Amino acid sequence: MLPKVDLSDIAEELSRLGDEIQRAYDDSEQTVEPAPQVPLSGLAQLLDTVRASEAESRGESAQALRAATGAEPDALIDHGLGLLRQIAEVARRLNLKLQAQAVEVLAVPFACWMLRRGCELQHPEEVVNALATLANQLEQPDELAELYGLMGEIAEGIGADRVQGMDPTDPTDPWLVLLINRGIVATRSHEPVLMEEAFDAIGEQLPDHAPYFFREGMGQMEALDYPPHVREVMQRYFDKWCSGQRLH
CATH class of the missing domain: 1.25.40 (Serine Threonine Protein Phosphatase 5, Tetratricopeptide repeat)
Incomplete structure (x- = not known):
């Protein structure tokens, strides 16, 4: 089943996967860095910022993102993808292969959402x-x-x-x-x-x-x-x- 290009769906799936990863982290005897809550919280904040900055046109959305973050939209899409990569890597180190893959595929709806709002994928x-x-x-x-x-x-x-x-x-x-x-x-x-x-x-x-x-x-x-x-x-x-x- 394809993930929806919708920030609410992405956030909901991320929350579900994050809970599973966090439980495995809490139960693990090995040291895993960073703690999953760090990139999970960072990505949740980014999704909230992107949602709040949505406007009627691509240009207006991009301008609102710049005003809200002080960063170029292209940098924000890279930042979000980097956080997804960190979360997936933590899951893999915890031997959660299915969860890692599920996190990785969220790159598609996240990237499409950002592209529709004036970003470019470098x-x-x-x-x-x-x-x-x-x-x-x-x-x-x-x-x-x-x-x-x-x-x-x-x-x-x-x-x-x-x-x-x-x-x-x-x-x-x-x-x-x-x-x-x-x-x-x-x-x-x-x-x-x-x-x-x-x-x-x-x-x-x-x-x-x-x-x-x-x-x-x-x-x-x-x-x-x-x-x-x-x-x-x-x-x-x-x-x-x-x-x-x-x-x-």
Whole structure:
């Protein structure tokens, strides 16, 4: 199930997970720093500040955030993601793997909320990883189509400098990973329109990776018995990118 892009839902889930992490911390004999209450309290305060600063437009929201915090909105989104990372790391040190993962995926609704209110995502690594985690958890095409929409918001919200600085030779580059994973999610959504949008972006921005992606995609068509209308789209892009000289 996808988390809602809603601060109240994020805060409620954070409170639930925080209680579980705090109980494990209190019962643990090992020393874990920082104490979970430190980043949990920091993030709760940030969410309250962001909620209080919401305005009718993106520009007004960004201006209200600056006035309330004295910081740029881009720095606030980084700060929030950093606090989520700290909470997840504490949970992992307490052997709470499921809780750690649940905290990490909150990066997606938090980032989308902030992007909708005038922020730009300069450091997308945690959010891209969280999107991949969610994709692995979902099976229904309609949920995957909804996730595709969130992936699009993240893609649009990543700073232009970060995109231009992408290293196409690095398979862990977050922009590369996001585009490839978005293509996979579009395919699993069974929505041709989403597939074409995602596939065109791969071809335009990752031309060296496109032949491999579409060869792998055609293999998955048979292995996972995709419906004909999905196969038709994949076949079309396979023919475009994996025929003649493009195959070599």
